[in-house]
Amino acid sequence: MRSGELVPAFSAGRTAAPPGVPPRGSLPVVTASLDLTADPVELTAALVDIPSVSGGEKAIADAVEQALRAQAPHLEVVRNGDAVLARTNLGRASRVVLAGHLDTVPINDNLPLTRTGSGADEILHGCGTVDMKSGDAVMLHLAATLAEPRHDLTFVFYDCEEIEAERNGLNRIERELPDWLAGDLAVVCEPSNAAIEAGCQGTMRVEVRTTGTRAHTARAWMGENAIHAAQPVLQRLGEYTPRNPVIDGLQYREGLQAVRISGGVAGNVVPDECVVAVNHRFAPDKSLDDAEAHLREVFDGFEVTVTDGAPGALPGLTAPAAAELVEASASEPVAKLGWTDVARFAARGLPAVNFGPGSPTLAHTKQEHVATAEIRHCADVLTRFLR
Template sequence: MSSDVLDLSASSIELTRVICDIDSVSDNEGPLADLIENTVRALPHLRVDRFGDTIVARTSLGRDQRVVIAGHIDTVPLNKNLPTRFETIDGVDYLWGRGTVDMKAGVAVQLKLAAELTDPVVDITWIWYDHEEVSESKNGLNRLSQTNPELLQGDFAILSEPTRSEIEGGCNGNLRAEIRTRGLRSHSARSWVGDNAIHKAAPILDILAAYTARQVEVDGLVYREGLNAVGISGGIAGNVIPDECMVHINYRFAPSRSGEEAIAHIEELFGEWEVEIVDLAVGARPGLDAPIAQQFVAAVGGVPMPKYGWTDVARFSGLGIPAVNYGPGDPLKAHADDERVPLQQITDCERGLRAWLTGATR
């Protein structure tokens, strides 16, 4: 293998190992982006463009439909989990190491198929993007949607998020809010002079503890919501009655609920206190009623499930493009120190995508 290109004749398992061993923690995607760009530019059937550390490669075969398949190349920080290694646990063969699940196994499958599928039944836009694991403003797919939205256009989109190589449709929305109580400072030896803001937060916690989250059916998939305190802060010193307390809550809401409706629900619950919405990302409906999505399900097999977390499929949904999550790896192992992907899931993902994109029967 040349030092400046990937050997795309290697298996998708071997490609996963190679690209995982390249440190690409967010803000350090450049070397891997360079390698991907150099590799796909050598493929004559693809038109390749680069935007920062995001690489876009497209076929132009004049097909009636276009599919967008995207995966991010950054990872969360390392914790003594590189280089990768192969291991067997309870008879299951794994590739262990940072990025194997989230989401370089999916990226490797994309690269393998991008090289080999020169005559797919649909036109394909392959996207490898940067900065998914950090702030919205840095996200490569978000930047692309703002500067070159035409490159995201298609009839269907697939995000290579880890799903155990099963289809997960759409995603929940995500809202974070800060709920504040106010009081009056005083010396703790004379607490009756003050007004304890932390004590006044107790009813907020009571609401959260008693809350029953909904299970909502959307286009045949049942999404589980969640409303939880994820942080609490208050207090000035060990001998001062605090005059402010903040409860940080996270609301995961079904994709049938708009951002405005999610905000209204939070204000309905906590309206007697100060409410500040600090983050809001709407969800994505499954989109599985589209004929092209049904063809994908038929080719891949299995029963589609809902995606409970928020993913970048919502960007495609916001453009009116039905989108699903489909990639190797158990999402419960994403970001874990013992992150590891079953080798069979890498093979299954490649087989499923290849069958659909070539019109073959799985």
């Protein structure tokens, strides 16, 4: 058995699989023996073959916890639900937090892991290869092999990132173990094409509502059609010119899009209500209040209800530790066009970047795959930065 391989163990554990996990019998129940000092590619393969759909992370959290306790005696390790946290306590002048989620979206006939190519062209295929067990593997490898890093290190492997925000493991950790999220720089190892993606966009969802008066369609002149009244809303969206601001030398691209429209009562009734759902992606130089004020200005004259929102994160590349990471990467950072958990760290005052193997465009797809060269590149860059 190679280091990092899985040991099949058909145990009498939980009988019901988490949502999205194939029923018992279609995939073996496994206990995993992880070699954290092995090639991060092999560690990725071992992690991918442990199904861990959101809400079903116990097996992978057990494996990660056991491996860290056995192979990284220089780390303080704690378990929090199905999250595992580890850190050095060397008294360094600064601390870097590395974070990655252990869960995946539901399996889509893409487990167990398969491989194509060879050598530098080898590719790993399967659920979680990109989002984000290759990033987790890099973190675990660093945790075991960097006993004397230049910065103190905190590693956060957390649960339930892929589902509703209130169940995100970082929320629970922030409530129960807030000191474990303190530091001078956060690196979230989400897929970023092995490039540094700094900060992230904010997001806000609103509903723009129009009203009318019901009437029989045979006597439509007696009513007022709320769907027709939404035409100016759609026109404003079609004519909208988004900002493309440059922040810390990085260009962000804002957007404003209708994502759903609903209305109508019956096939013979003039509708008295129409709702256009709109999603605004905004650059991190805007606050949530700024974003809301902007949307109310765009849709002035209409009823606007905010249904959801999350602030962005400024790049923070001028922070000393962030500048060191950029130097170690020997490449130009880019703006993160999307929202990730870097925003949670930024809200706590930490500069935060995304840096991990794999293309974000492949996340959540049946075709999810990652080049092994990117896994090794990310491990090399972070080792140079932290050693």
